[in-house]
Structure formats: structure tokens, C-alpha cells
Amino acid sequence: MSQWLTLVARNVLRQRLRTSLTLVGLVVSILAFGVLQTVVKTWYAGVDGAVPSRLLTRNAVSFTLPLPQAYYKRIGAVEGVRHVTYMTWFGGVYKDPKNFFPQFAIDAASYFDIFPEILVSDEVRRAFLRDRRGAIVGRRLAKRFGFRPGDVVQLRGTLFPGNWEFVICGVFDGRDAKTDTSQLFFRWDYLNETLRVRSKAQADQVGFFAVDVGSINRVAEVSQAIDEVFRNSRAETLTETERAFQIGFVKQTEAILISIRVVSFVVIFIILAVMANTMAMTARERLREYATLKAIGFSPGYVARLILGESVAIALVGGAIAIGLTPPVASRLAELSATLFPSLIVSVNTVLLQALSALAVGVLAAVLPMRQAARVSIVNGLRALG
Amino acid sequence: MTVLRVSDVPTGEDVLIALSDVSKSYRRGAQIVPVLSKLTFDIRRKEFLALMGPSGSGKSTLLNLIAGIDSPDHGSITVAGEDITLLPEADLADWRAANVGFIFQFYNLMPVLTALENVELPLTLTGLKRRERRDRAQLALSLVGLSDRVKHLPSELSGGQQQRVAIARAIVTDPTMLVADEPTGDLDRQSAEEVLEIMQRLNRDMGKTIVMVTHDRRAAARAKRIMHLEKGDLSYLVEQRLE
Ligand SMILES: Nc1ncnc2c1ncn2[C@@H]1O[C@H](COP(=O)(O)OP(=O)(O)O)[C@@H](O)[C@H]1O
Ligand SMILES: [Mg+2]
Numbered sequence: 118m119s120q121w122l123t124l125v126a127r128n129v130l131r132q133r134l135r136t137s138l139t140l141v142g143l144v145v146s147i148l149a150f151g152v153l154q155t156v157v158k159t160w161y162a163g164v165d166g167a168v169p170s171r172l173l174t175r176n177a178v179s180f181t182l183p184l185p186q187a188y189y190k191r192i193g194a195v196e197g198v199r200h201v202t203y204m205t206w207f208g209g210v211y212k213d214p215k216n217f218f219p220q221f222a223i224d225a226a227s228y229f230d231i232f233p234e235i236l237v238s239d240e241v242r243r244a245f246l247r248d249r250r251g252a253i254v255g256r257r258l259a260k261r262f263g264f265r266p267g268d269v270v271q272l273r274g275t276l277f278p279g280n281w282e283f284v285i286c287g288v289f290d291g292r293d294a295k296t297d298t299s300q301l302f303f304r305w306d307y308l309n310e311t312l313r314v315r316s317k318a319q320a321d322q323v324g325f326f327a328v329d330v331g332s333i334n335r336v337a338e339v340s341q342a343i344d345e346v347f348r349n350s351r352a353e354t355l356t357e358t359e360r361a362f363q364i365g366f367v368k369q370t371e372a373i374l375i376s377i378r379v380v381s382f383v384v385i386f387i388i389l390a391v392m393a394n395t396m397a398m399t400a401r402e403r404l405r406e407y408a409t410l411k412a413i414g415f416s417p418g419y420v421a422r423l424i425l426g427e428s429v430a431i432a433l434v435g436g437a438i439a440i441g442l443t444p445p446v447a448s449r450l451a452e453l454s455a456t457l458f459p460s461l462i463v464s465v466n467t468v469l470l471q472a473l474s475a476l477a478v479g480v481l482a483a484v485l486p487m488r489q490a491a492r493v494s495i496v497n498g499l500r501a502l503g
Numbered sequence: 504m505t506v507l508r509v510s511d512v513p514t515g516e517d518v519l520i521a522l523s524d525v526s527k528s529y530r531r532g533a534q535i536v537p538v539l540s541k542l543t544f545d546i547r548r549k550e551f552l553a554l555m556g557p558s559g560s561g562k563s564t565l566l567n568l569i570a571g572i573d574s575p576d577h578g579s580i581t582v583a584g585e586d587i588t589l590l591p592e593a594d595l596a597d598w599r600a601a602n603v604g605f606i607f608q609f610y611n612l613m614p615v616l617t618a619l620e621n622v623e624l625p626l627t628l629t630g631l632k633r634r635e636r637r638d639r640a641q642l643a644l645s646l647v648g649l650s651d652r653v654k655h656l657p658s659e660l661s662g663g664q665q666q667r668v669a670i671a672r673a674i675v676t677d678p679t680m681l682v683a684d685e686p687t688g689d690l691d692r693q694s695a696e697e698v699l700e701i702m703q704r705l706n707r708d709m710g711k712t713i714v715m716v717t718h719d720r721r722a723a724a725r726a727k728r729i730m731h732l733e734k735g736d737l738s739y740l741v742e743q744r745l746e
Pocket of ligand 1: 495496529531536558559561563
């Protein structure tokens with residue numbers, strides 16, 4: 118056993134250049150695999166992060182169409198509704214379209230009851246309630262543009278005409294890594310007053326309502342009840358769970374996600390081919406040594422295990438380095454991606470998948486060389502050069 | 504020196520290796536190349552036999568059959584009463600581990616192992632404790648005069664020294680016989696003499712049976728008996744006694 122380990126360990130270190138190059142390939146592939154898997158998972162994470170008892174009520178025709186703000190009271194009156202709030206997607210441009218980040222006009226009084234994952238100090242909340250032009254920004258967004266309380270931020274409207282100015286009254290944090298802190302919230306009443314002046318047709322309307330029903334057991338019943346209230350009205354509603362809403366959104370990007378997934382596995386397959394070739398080359402060069410071992414009395418299985426050990430050792434070292442590098446690389450990517458990913462957290466599952474693929478590469482790459490080395494006759498092996 | 508026909512070789516009780524009607528051919532593409540045909544002869548215990556013959560005459564093939572790393576097409580090879588051609592592959596490997604010490608032309612040491620570790624290698628197949636293995640390997644290395652080179656890698660040793668390590672590896676398990684295929688073929692005269700000296704001593708003082716393939720007359724002269732192989736036929740046998 119220890120003899121086997123000695124031989125494996127020294128064989129690994131034997132062709133340093135070849136082993137190093139193989140290692141680099143392994144690290145890059147398994148790292149890429151881990152990062153791509155993390156990207157895909159994060160894309161779906163909104164779905165996982167959705168609170169199951171939270172409902173979104175939107176225009177039944179399309180979520181791009183608004184609903185009357187007057188529905189607020191009527192939804193609040195529906196049996197089973199604990200809290201309700203409303204918001205409007207603003208879609209403004211900060212200096213340049215490439216600076217994109219989400220902006221919502223929200224009802225400052227009710228919003229935080231329904232979205233407890235948005236953490237704001239009482240002080241900031243009071244300031245926000247005081248200042249009609251006030252806005253609060255997420256930690257990540259504040260960091261990205263250096264926003265500080267008191268700063269005036271100007272957004273150019275795209276859905277709503279004109280330039281809009283907001284005064285930052287504070288920064289909010291996310292309760293956990295899944296919470297998107299790259300958003301900006303400002304007051305819906307400020308939006309509405311301005312629209313009454315600038316664009317009357319857009320006034321008194323909201324993008325959608327968010328409803329908290331307290332328990333997932335009531336989700337189906339309450340969402341039906343809400344939609345029943347507005348049946349046959351001018352703007353019928355569609356109420357679904359936040360989760361269902363987000364799945365609908367993710368579905369639109371599914372083709373991209375599937376491509377990324379496929380690429381991540383292709384990368385592993387390529388390194389498998391490279392590694393198998395390296396191991397075959399190595400084993401071929403050592404046929405005479407293997408034949409000598411067999412002549413002395415070692416079994417073909419022992420010889421095969423030497424190759425297996427070497428291959429798996431290299432693959433696992435590469436895998437370990439890659440796993441170590443994945444979190445820092447992922448978080449750097451999240452930073453570079455600006456607001457696309459609030460954060461890229463490598464899941465335990467991804468780490469396990471990385472370890473498993475490293476192991477699989479090590480084992481599979483060794484299969485053919487093992488068979489060759491085990492099968493070659495002693496006499497032919499001894500005649501081999503090397 | 505007396506020259507005898509093969510058939511004249513006396514068979515005694517102290518026969519160690521007995522070949523009977525052994526034939527071997529190789530397949531090269533569609534062609535079948537006969538190498539050895541119907542060989543019958545004995546090798547006695549404590550013999551030092553040199554196998555000579557022109558290149559391609561089948562010396563290595565014959566040696567491989569005797570050592571149990573190749574099998575004949577026909578005939579039997581009996582070593583100490585056991586027909587090794589009947590042994591299944593795994594048993595044959597165990598048999599080699601217990602009975603055969605190999606000395607190759609190109610030494611065939613493990614390049615990643617030190618001299619001591621190389622010599623110790625065959626002992627890992629035995630039940631010996633690590634400590635005991637070390638001691639035996641040390642002893643074997645001292646027998647070939649390399650006690651001061653235990654920590655060296657093969658690449659740090661001369662050809663002659665490497666071959667001496669290989670001899671230590673071959674004798675460390677105390678095998679019944681040593682087989683050597685051109686053991687001096689890759690060595691300068693001086694190193695070759697040292698290696699042959701050691702082999703001769705192993706035969707004379709420790710009673711090791713040695714079968715050595717060589718095309719070098721001076722090497723063959725160290726043996727007690729010389730056989731000439733001509734195109735698969737043991738045509739002549741030269742019996743030679745040491746003084
Ligand atoms: N594994 C093999 N496959 C095919 N032909 C072989 C093989 N081994 C030996 N031969 C052939 O058998 C003949 C005898 O070879 P060998 O025993 O190595 O001769 P020697 O050792 O006397 O030079 C040669 O013609 C050689 O080419
Ligand atoms: Mg030969």
C-alpha cells in the first residue's frame with residue numbers, strides 16, 4: 118500500500134511540465150464549470166428567494182400594462198389579505214443606458230411590511246417618509262456609483278417623460294445574499310403628482326400590487342378572490358405567487374440558461390479528452406516499467422492501480438485548486454457584471470458537482486491506459502522503448 | 504573442454520529445470536514465424552548456464568519461457584517438479600515472485616525509486632515487515648558492493664552500478680534461479696567484469712542457479728556450461744569447468 122502510494126506520488130511529480138500543464142487545464146475547466154453553474158443557479162435564485170405566501174397582482178392582459186391605484190383599497194378589503202402594497206417599474210436612465218439598474222416607485226408607508234428582506238434603519242425610513250423627492254438605494258448600487266445621503270440623482274424617463282430628480286435619503290441592505298441591493302426606490306406619490314402635470318393619462322396607475330396572505334395555505338383561495346373582485350371590470354387582474362411570476366420571467370431566458378449549462382459540461386468533457394490523452398501518453402512511455410513490475414510478480418491490477426492513482430491524484434489536486442478559486446472568481450464576476458447579478462454565491466451543490474466531475478475525469482481518463490497497461494504481455498512490454 | 508551433442512547430456516536427480524518438446528512460434532501479421540522447435544533439455548541445480556547464439560536465434564524467447572513470462576505453444580517446462588506451463592496467469596505471477604530473479608540488459612529499475620527502494624520492491628509482495636524488508640534490501644545491496652549508494656536514484660548511478668542494483672533486486676527474495684538476458688550487453692568492459700564477477704560468486708558461493716543469455720564469449724566463459732542455439736535448435740553444447 119505505502120509502496121503503491123510512493124510510486125503514485127513520485128510518478129505524479131515525474132514529468133513536471135506535463136503534469137503542470139494538465140493541472141492548469143483542469144483548474145481552468147473545473148473553475149469555468151463552477152462559475153457557469155453558479156451563474157445559472159443564481160439566475161434561478163430569484164425563484165428560490167420568493168416568499169411563498171407573497172402574491173403579485175398584475176394586469177391580466179400583460180404585466181407591461183398598468184392597474185388603477187384605486188384597486189389598493191379593494192384588494193386590502195379582500196378576506197385573507199394581511200398587507201398590500203403597490204409599485205411601478207420606472208425604467209429611467211442614469212446618465213447612460215449602460216448604467217442600468219432597477220428603479221421602482223413604491224408606497225413608502227406599506228412597502229416594507231411586505232418586503233422584510235429590504236432592511237432600512239428607522240431613521241432612513243423616517244427621512245424617506247418626510248421627503249417627497251426622497252429615494253433609497255441598495256448597498257451595492259450606492260457602492261457602484263458612490264451615492265451618499267443628500268446626493269441628488271437625476272434619471273431620464275423612458276416610460277415616463279422628462280427628467281426626474283431624487284434626493285438620496287439613505288441606503289438599504291439585503292437580509293441575505295439573495296436580496297438584490299442594486300435597486301433604487303423612490304416614492305410613488307411623487308411620481309403620480311408629477312404625472313398629473315406632465316402626462317395625465319399615466320396618472321393614478323400602478324405597475325402591480327404585492328399582497329401578503331400570511332400563510333401558503335391561503336394562497337390559492339386569496340388569489341382567486343382578488344381576481345374575482347375585478348372580473349368584468351375594465352382592467353381585469355391576474356394574481357399569482359411571486360414564485361410563479363418569477364418562473365414566468367426565467368422561462369423567457371431558458372434557452373440561454375440551457376446553453377450555459379451545456380457549455381459547462383462540454384468544458385468538462387474537453388478536459389476529460391485532454392487528460393485521457395495525457396495519461397495514455399504517460400502509460401505508453403512506461404510500458405517497460407509496467408512489464409518489469411509484472412515480471413517480478415506484481416499483478417496487472419496493481420499496474421492498473423498505479424495509473425488510476427496517478428490520474429485521480431492529478432484530477433483531485435486540480436479540482437481542489439479550482440474549488441478554492443471559484444468563490445473569489447465568482448464574486449469578482451458579480452462585481453464586474455454590475456447589477457446583473459446581485460451576488461454570485463457558490464452553492465454546496467456546485468462544489469460537490471465540481472469535486473465529482475474532477476473525480477470522474479480522473480477515473481475515466483485512466484480507463485483506457487489502465488486496460489492497455491494491464492493487458493500488454495510482459496514480453497511485448499519489455500521490448501517496448503521507454 | 505569437451506564438446507557434446509545435446510542428446511548426450513546426462514539427466515540426473517538434481518535436475519532443476521526440465522524442458523520437454525518445447526516449441527514456440529510468433530505471429531507476424533498473417534505469417535507464423537517458428538522460433539523454437541521441439542527443444543528438450545535439462546538444467547541442473549546450481550548450474551551457471553550461458554546461452555549463446557546469433558541474434559534472432561531465439562535465446563531471449565527461450566529464457567522468457569524458462570522464467571515463466573512467456574508460454575510455449577507445445578511442450579512442458581518443469582521447474583523443481585512443477586509444470587509451469589499449466590499454471591494460470593495469477594499463480595504464475597506468484598511463482599515468479601517466489602522462484603525467479605530477473606536481470607535485464609537495460610537494468611529496468613524504477614526510475615522514481617532509490618536503489619534501496621528498488622531492491623525492496625519485490626519484498627513488498629511478501630508478508631515481511633517493513634523493517635525486515637529494509638534490512639534484507641540493505642544486505643542484498645552490500646552483497647553487490649553498493650552499501651554506499653542506497654539513497655541514489657538510478658539516474659544518479661553508472662550503468663554498472665544500476666546493473667548491480669538490479670542484481671540485488673533479483674536476489675533479495677532468495678529465488679530458486681536467476682535469469683539474465685544480456686546482462687553485460689550495455690556495459691563497458693570494466694563494469695561488465697564486475698557484474699560477471701558478482702554473478703559468478705552468487706553461483707559459486709551461494710549456489711544460485713543462473714541462466715544467462717549472452718553473445719559475448721568472455722561473458723559466456725564465466726559460466727560452467729555453454730549452449731549454442733542455432734535457429735531454434737540447441738545444436739551444440741559446450742561443457743566447461745571452472746578450475
Ligand atoms: N513478441 C514477438 N513477436 C513477434 N516476433 C518475435 C517476438 N519476440 C521475438 N520474435 C522473433 O523471434 C525471433 C527470436 O527472437 P529472440 O528470442 O529475441 O532472439 P535473440 O534473443 O536470440 O536475439 C526473432 O526473429 C524475433 O524477431
Ligand atoms: Mg535477445
